Amino acid sequence: MTSASTVLHQIESALTGELGVELSSVRAVIELLDSGATVPFIARYRKEKTGGLSDVQLRLLQDRLGYLRELEDRRSSILQLLTERGVLEPSLKASVLAASTKNELESLYAPYKVARRTKAQIALEAGLEPLVDDLLEVPLADLHDIAAAYIHPAEKGAPDDTAVPDTETALAGARAILHEYAVYDHELMDELREKLWNTGVITSKVVPSHRTVLAQETSKFSDYYDFSERIRKIPSHRLMALMRAEKSGEVKVTVDVAEVPGPKTGLKGEALARHQNLTEGYETARASFESAVAFALGIPVQILNTVSDDERVLGWLAATVRSAWRQKVLPRLAADLRTQLTERAEKDAAAVFASNLRDLLLAAPAGNRTVLGLDPGLRTGVKIAVVSPTGAVLDTAVIYPHAPQNRWDEALDQLETMVREFKVELLSIGNGTASRDTDRLAGDLLKRLAQQGNDGVQKVTVSEAGASVYSASALATEELPDMDVSLRGAVSIARRLQDPLAELVKIDPQSIGVGQYQHDIPGNILAKSLDATVEDCVNAVGVWVNSASPALLSHVAGINATTSEAIVKFREENGAFSTRQDLLKVPRLGPKAFEQAAGFIRIADGSEPLDASGVHPEAYDLARAIVHDAGGMQGSSVSAEKLAQLKPEDYVSERFGLPTVRDIFAELERPGRDPRPDFQTAEFTPGVETIDDVAVGMILEGTVSNVAAFGAFVDIGVHQDGLVHISQMSTGYVDDPHKIVRSGDVVKVRVTEVNAQRGRIALSLLLEEKPAKPKHVRGNHSSARTNASKPGGARKGSGVAHRRR
The missing domain is CATH 1.10.10.650 (RuvA domain 2-like)
Known part of the structure; x- marks a missing residue:
């Protein structure tokens, strides 16, 4: 080994x-x-x-x-x-x-790895391997004459199933042996797997129970009722949709050498001609694969094109090749390729989810402002929570402005009172049920406030995904023990506007809802990807240790859930941390964990000014030397102008290279800099509140709620996100929608299509309609793939494959 x-x-x-x-x-x-x-x-x-x-x-x-x-x-x-x-x-x-x-x-x-005795193994035990050789040697002989010589009872002490009572049993055993030769021929399987990947297709056909006009008009999977695409070309998102359609029971998915023609009964004209073309294409493609199987088994390829009766060896060998391909080789290859496609699609989907999650976590924070959160509802009312600039809950209430109670004016009065009493600066509105109605209520409130000279309050619609999950969680119970579960959602909606990162880390990432087919991805794959994304985002921003929740601290490098709880407990018992070094006093937080975490922990107004920056304690002496040379006091900040007069190259040593020195310069110039963008909001168009209000040609403003491999979804305020297809993002070619937009971006879009029955809205980032492109004939281009992308190793050599195992 x-x-x-x-x-x-x-x-x-x-x-x-x-x-x-x-x-x-x-x-x-x-x-x-x-x-x-x-x-x-x-x-x-x-x-x-x-x-x-x-x-x-x-x-x-x-x-x-x-x-x-x-x-x-x-x-x-x-x-x-x-x-x-x-x-x-x-x-x-x-x-x-x-x-x-x-x-x-x-x-x-x-x-x-087959544990049971196969038909081929039983045939070998019965001594039928020489029969295979005989059949290959005399293709023109009478089939049963050759097989008759191998009829015999089971030998003494051998299993009863090794008896060969007649020629049919002998021939069945010989065929099973040849089938197994084909499947065990790894060079053949590699060659055909590669060929099937390059030339085969994956298709889906509607199952009989869904062949109705209503199903085709209303099903979200109707696009896959009659679908075919080259295996090597199908994008991951389409593969995932195809698998979901199959799982729903509406379609049957197959992998084959070409599109399999259906029944031609009743077909006429162009439909019949297409069927004939499909049939010819399929038979030609299948023949090339069957020829490879025949060649590997040592069977003359010519027999596949020879007309012969079933009584001759020739016909039996041809039937054996075809059954080997159809019953053994193709099913195994199809399973292999489906596995490969699925693994690739799951990986891509997890990457899309992680990218969207990163955008959401690193969305612009509104900052330290007093926020009134509204969790919309109809019958159960709109839940309200006012939180302070530090996230503390100041007040909660429930109002009933919508049907069936319709206490609109009363709700406005209560909102106005709370805004004035707590000097609210922002209204954070959840985007769930009754969101647009609640947004209209907030709009009336802002008009009333403006008439009274208070026009500084803004309203913002935020995603409430995961708020209900948080409300019922153990963490919410610990943070808000005396608060009704229904009101905790309003608190979360308010806080996530102040600091999306600090609030959303309290929720299982899979519940945030920014993924692409996330429910179809194995939990371990998705969790690993998302946990890594959360960790990277938290550490990119940094954490203020004296105010951070255990949930946020648990994502700091080197700190786990147990250690984060210990930090908070130590903070509660001993007061705020004054230096990063104080972390070493926390039980279970040793030198290794401190080394990993210290640079990402921030302490404001502590005894060591550098503790508020991203400079690691191991480099404090170097940072102080730079500050001193820039004319500052030990550990204090310096002006950017004085810092610019120094050369980072002059501070490079064996311990600290130029990249680290440049990072220190950047931190001293702007200590604790936040990498997140500035806060901005989208303005929904008045009067556009449901999908029925949306019309083709409208220019609307919205917020990107999700980005997928095929485009981006935009919340335009009608409870049904619209889709900007990748083709509608730019006048040029776009290979990745993330290069154009990110989750949380505020964009203007043009409505290109509305299908209220299916709940679909098509949008475009191109505010002026693109001119139609001239039609042209697509060429048959091909390109070589790297070994890393191949479904199986390439077959080496061109000789006949070994038939023996």
Whole structure:
């Protein structure tokens, strides 16, 4: 077996090649990760060692490192198992060693891990392998004459099922052996898997129970009732939609060499011609795969095109090749490719969710302002909570302005009283049921206030996703123990306007609702991706330790849930932390955790001014020297003008390289800088409150609520987000919608289509309609794929594959 050092070297080389990173950087990152360092810490404070890799690059490297280590462990296990079973031929071993994905490994191992006795194994025990050789040698002979020589009872002591009572049993056993030869021929399977990936299609057809006009008009999956696309071209989001449509029971999804033609009964004209073309194309494509199977089994390819009766070996061999392809090879290859497609789609969907979550967490905070949160409702009323600039709850109430009670004026009076009493600056309105009605109420309130000389209050609609989850959580019970569950949502809606990051970390990321098919992604994959995103966002902003909640502190590098609770408890018992060094007094927070966390912890008005910055304590002496040379007092801030007169290069040492020195300069220029954008709000168009109010051609303002691989969803205030398809984002080509918009962006859009029955609104970022492009014939372009993207290893050599296992 391969030594540990050799495996590590192989992994390092693979990472270097895949990520385009220097080998020295890869080795440094692996060493740091293995020592317990966190990605935020490495990205921020170990740039010299990593070559300045970003947190995104480090996350990718960390994920690939884990995957490759698991891959090598599995490879070692499979080699050991194949060796113990005595089936590890040189060619199989070479394929196992060359496999670059877990899916490839499992595909190679799959034929050998069957626990039960297969039909082929029983036939081999019955001594029918020589019959296979005889049949291959005399293709023109009478079939049953050849098979008759192998009729015999079960040998003494052998299982009863090894008896061969007639020629039909003998021939069935011989066919099972040939089927197994094909499936066990890993070179053949690799070749056909590659070919099916490049030329095959994935299709979906509506099941009979949904073949109605009503179903096609109302189902959200009707686009997939008759769908076909090349396997290698289908985008991840479409694959996920296809799988969901199949799961719903409305369609059947298949993977095949080409689109399978349906019944031609009743077809005429163009429909019949299309059916004939499909039939010809399918038969031609299938024939090429069956020819490869025949060649690998040592059967003359010509027999597939020979007309022969069933009594001759020739016809039997042709039928055996076709059944091997249809019953054994194609189903296994289709399962392999579906697994590969699904894994890729899940990975892409998790990445989209993580990107949207990052945008949401790093959305512009309104800051320290008094906010009145409104959690809209009809029958149950609108829940209200006023929170102070520090997030403390000042007052709560429930008003009933909407049907069935319709106490509009009374609600306005109560809102006005609360705004005046607590000097409210912002109204935060949840975007759920009755949101637009509540927004209209808020609008009337602002008009009333403006008439009285108070025009400084603004209203903002925010996403209330996850607010109900928070309200019923143990954390909410601990934070707001004496408050009714229904009112806690209003508190969350108010606080998330003040600081989205600090509030949203209290909610399970999967409940925030900014994902693409997040419910179809395995929980462990999604959780890992989202937890990493939350950690990166929290550490990018930094945390004020004397006011942060345990939920927020738990995402600081080096700090877990237990440690965060200990920090808060220590703070409550001993008062506010005056320096970062005081963290070492917290039980269970040792030197390693302090090293990882200290740079991301902020302390305002403490005894050490640098504790309010992103400068790590390990570099305080250097920072003080820079401050001194800039004419400042020890540890104090300095003017940007004086700092600009110094050269970072002059402070480089063996311990601190130029990237770290430049970071220190940036921090001293603007201590504790917040990377988040400035706060802005969208203005919904008056009178556009439901989908029925939306008309084609309207120019509306809205907030990007979600970004997917195929476009972006925009909240225009009608309870049904509109979709800006990727093709409507720019006059040029767009490969990634995230390059155009981010969740939380305020945008102007043009309505291009409205389908109230299906609840769909199509929007465009192009406020003027694009001119139609001239039609042209699409060329048949192809491009080579890298080995990393291949579904199976390429077949080496062109000789006949071995028939024996």
